[in-house]
Amino acid sequence: MGMLFPQIVAGLSNGSILLLAALGLSLTFGQMGVINNAHGEFMMAGAYTAYVTSTIIGNKAVSLGVALVVGFVVAGLLGLLLDVLLLERMRNRPLDTLLVTFGVSLVLQQLARDIFGATPVYAEAPDALTNPVTVFGYSFSAGRLFIFILSIVCVAALYAVLKLTPLGRQIRATSENRDLAEVSGISTKTVDHITFFLGSGIAGIAGVALSLLNSISFNFGTTFIVQAFLVVVAGGVGQLKGAVIASFVLGLAQSAIELPTSASIGQMAIFLIVVVFLQFRPQGLVSIRSRNLA
Amino acid sequence: MKHLTANEFATKYKPLVGAVIAIALIFLAPAVMSVYSLGLLSKYLCYAMVAIGIGLAWGQGGMLTLGQGLFFGLGAYVMAIHMKLEDIGPNQVPDFMSQYGITQVPGFWELFRNPVIAVIGVAAVPGIVAAVLGLAVFGRGVRGAYFAILSQALVAAFAVLLIGQSKTTGGTNGLNDFKGFFGYDLTDPANKRMIYYICAFLTLAMVLIVYWIRRSFIGNLIIGVRDQENRMKFLGYNPASIKVFAFSVAAMFAGIGGAMFVPVVGIISPSDISVTPSILMLAGVVIGGRTTLLGPLVGTLIIRFAETQLSEAYPSAWTYLEGLIFILVIAFVPMGLGQFKGVWPWIKEKLGIGVSGPVKAEAVKA
Numbered sequence: 001m002g003m004l005f006p007q008i009v010a011g012l013s014n015g016s017i018l019l020l021a022a023l024g025l026s027l028t029f030g031q032m033g034v035i036n037n038a039h040g041e042f043m044m045a046g047a048y049t050a051y052v053t054s055t056i057i058g059n060k061a062v063s064l065g066v067a068l069v070v071g072f073v074v075a076g077l078l079g080l081l082l083d084v085l086l087l088e089r090m091r092n093r094p095l096d097t098l099l100v101t102f103g104v105s106l107v108l109q110q111l112a113r114d115i116f117g118a119t120p121v122y123a124e125a126p127d128a129l130t131n132p133v134t135v136f137g138y139s140f141s142a143g144r145l146f147i148f149i150l151s152i153v154c155v156a157a158l159y160a161v162l163k164l165t166p167l168g169r170q171i172r173a174t175s176e177n178r179d180l181a182e183v184s185g186i187s188t189k190t191v192d193h194i195t196f197f198l199g200s201g202i203a204g205i206a207g208v209a210l211s212l213l214n215s216i217s218f219n220f221g222t223t224f225i226v227q228a229f230l231v232v233v234a235g236g237v238g239q240l241k242g243a244v245i246a247s248f249v250l251g252l253a254q255s256a257i258e259l260p261t262s263a264s265i266g267q268m269a270i271f272l273i274v275v276v277f278l279q280f281r282p283q284g285l286v287s288i289r290s291r292n293l294a
Numbered sequence: 295m296k297h298l299t300a301n302e303f304a305t306k307y308k309p310l311v312g313a314v315i316a317i318a319l320i321f322l323a324p325a326v327m328s329v330y331s332l333g334l335l336s337k338y339l340c341y342a343m344v345a346i347g348i349g350l351a352w353g354q355g356g357m358l359t360l361g362q363g364l365f366f367g368l369g370a371y372v373m374a375i376h377m378k379l380e381d382i383g384p385n386q387v388p389d390f391m392s393q394y395g396i397t398q399v400p401g402f403w404e405l406f407r408n409p410v411i412a413v414i415g416v417a418a419v420p421g422i423v424a425a426v427l428g429l430a431v432f433g434r435g436v437r438g439a440y441f442a443i444l445s446q447a448l449v450a451a452f453a454v455l456l457i458g459q460s461k462t463t464g465g466t467n468g469l470n471d472f473k474g475f476f477g478y479d480l481t482d483p484a485n486k487r488m489i490y491y492i493c494a495f496l497t498l499a500m501v502l503i504v505y506w507i508r509r510s511f512i513g514n515l516i517i518g519v520r521d522q523e524n525r526m527k528f529l530g531y532n533p534a535s536i537k538v539f540a541f542s543v544a545a546m547f548a549g550i551g552g553a554m555f556v557p558v559v560g561i562i563s564p565s566d567i568s569v570t571p572s573i574l575m576l577a578g579v580v581i582g583g584r585t586t587l588l589g590p591l592v593g594t595l596i597i598r599f600a601e602t603q604l605s606e607a608y609p610s611a612w613t614y615l616e617g618l619i620f621i622l623v624i625a626f627v628p629m630g631l632g633q634f635k636g637v638w639p640w641i642k643e644k645l646g647i648g649v650s651g652p653v654k655a656e657a658v659k660a
Contacts, residue, residue: 264458
């Protein structure tokens with residue numbers, strides 16, 4: 001028990017980081033089949049937002065709160081711009097969006113390098129989040145606890161939007177049957193734009209939150225993007241719960257494997273776990289049943 | 295005897311004529327280029343070999359692979375291990391290993407000491423890895439975006455593994471500082487020219503192999519699986535095995551390209567093969583036209599040449615350009631240079647010169 005408990009906590013914390021990074025991705029991938037390679041750079045945009053607000057606003061807690069909101073909007077607008085300018089014309093060839101968004105990520109990274117310089121910067125966290133908190137005699141990093149709570153809040157908020165609001169109903173209708181949604185009077189084009197705004201905005205929030213743990217540089221997003229993709233693949237398309245379960249399972253597995261071996265073995269193992277898992281469920285953990293052969 | 299017109303002759307002996315022209319160009323290059331530029335050309339050709347394979351797997355087979363760096367790296371490391379062992383001689387260990395206190399090279403190093411095994415290994419190791427991976431993922435119907443993401447994750451994991459296992463792989467520094475290539479001194483210009491010829495003829499051979507595959511029945515099967523996988527299944531073909539074939543050939547080409555990269559450039563490290571370099575290996579294919587035979591080769595030569603010319607003088611502008619190439623070409627000219635294939639017949643038709651057949655449109659299907 002002495003070893004197990006902190007390890008589970010570390011795993012849950014890793015899982016919540018994965019979840020935050022993958023949540024927006026899973027939304028846009030599930031909705032439109034768009035694989036957004038620039039998702040990591042939207043996170044980077046959120047992280048730099050946190051840096052900018054921390055230099056403007058003196059109070060660190062206020063700065064973090066403002067950054068979460070502004071980061072959401074900044075990243076969301078970037079996503080909206082991307083969708084309107086490029087992705088909209090590529091709805092019938094989703095695989096190509098992977099490469100287009102890779103180009104976007106190259107441009108955004110270079111843009112960040114030119115604006116903020118190549119050396120990493122830091123957004124100072126509020127003191128309350130840098131000190132460890134003690135629960136049941138174990139001490140945790142308060143920053144990681146904050147990220148854990150934030151990830152749960154984000155999932156709950158997104159779930160509420162999808163299940164309870166008219167917008168959410170339209171999003172679900174579009175992702176389940178685009179043509180039928182269109183003939184039912186839903187403007188699928190508008191719904192796509194809003195979905196992309198939401199998904200990218202969540203990336204911005206993730207970036208702000210993860211800037212508490214990491215230094216911010218132009219390749220901030222690349223650290224998370226590959227694993228976030230794996231979460232989406234393992235979780236299955238179009239359902240939030242798939243992404244949630246996959247994040248925490250992979251997070252726990254990674255910390256369990258990393259401890260006796262090394263971080264590099266852990267990452268390799270995560271990959272192998274996902275490939276083996278896809279042998280049993282090629283469509284991911286949670287898939288919508290349909291009569292499609294593909 | 296029937297006399298052929300120039301046009302008929304060109305059609306009938308197209309591959310032969312092409313090969314003769316290519317061989318002439320290959321021998322012309324050393325005459326007009328310095329040893330330094332010849333080295334650069336050899337490097338471009340190594341990347342072109344990867345691109346030719348991608349053209350087969352992605353353009354023909356519809357498998358968007360973002361992880362060719364894995365196979366490039368496998369071929370490169372096999373070659374690098376062999377060259378290193380050859381440099382240091384028997385019962386010695388490379389410098390970085392002795393720093394860790396290792397006195398005997400590990401088993402997977404010892405395996406590639408034999409030059410014959412090393413030469414076979416540069417193609418066989420990537421080929422086998424690709425076949426095993428392909429059987430696992432294609433066999434279960436994993437395709438499209440899922441496959442692309444898996445290939446990307448695999449190359450990311452491979453790079454992390456190389457860095458993590460630095461005691462036996464050289465870590466971030468990779469393997470470098472080679473003296474000889476199968477007993478030939480690498481500093482001698484004559485040997486550099488020889489390496490260039492090897493690269494050039496390997497590239498030519500790969501183009502001819504892909505030409506032959508495209509013309510053959512297998513080529514039709516590959517395209518069939520790309521465009522109508524279910525229909526192929528109902529016709530009694532196994533899409534998985536067809537895909538595994540194309541993917542493995544692409545992997546072997548990438549491995550051979552990687553193997554030649556080592557003597558040409560003199561270093562192989564994780565930063566040459568990780569996620570971003572792997573996607574950049576697609577750039578030439580994107581520009582040249584993914585479904586064309588020569589597009590990947592031509593596109594790669596163009597983009598790598600531009601990279602050498604621009605990236606050092608204007609590093610920031612070059613990255614923007616690279617990004618914009620991906621954005622603009624894929625979004626607006628998805629077939630790359632191949633898109634302009636129909637332009638010449640169209641002009642001829644408008645002007646009324648010659649007789650032109652219907653221009654075949656090659657469908658882009660993801």
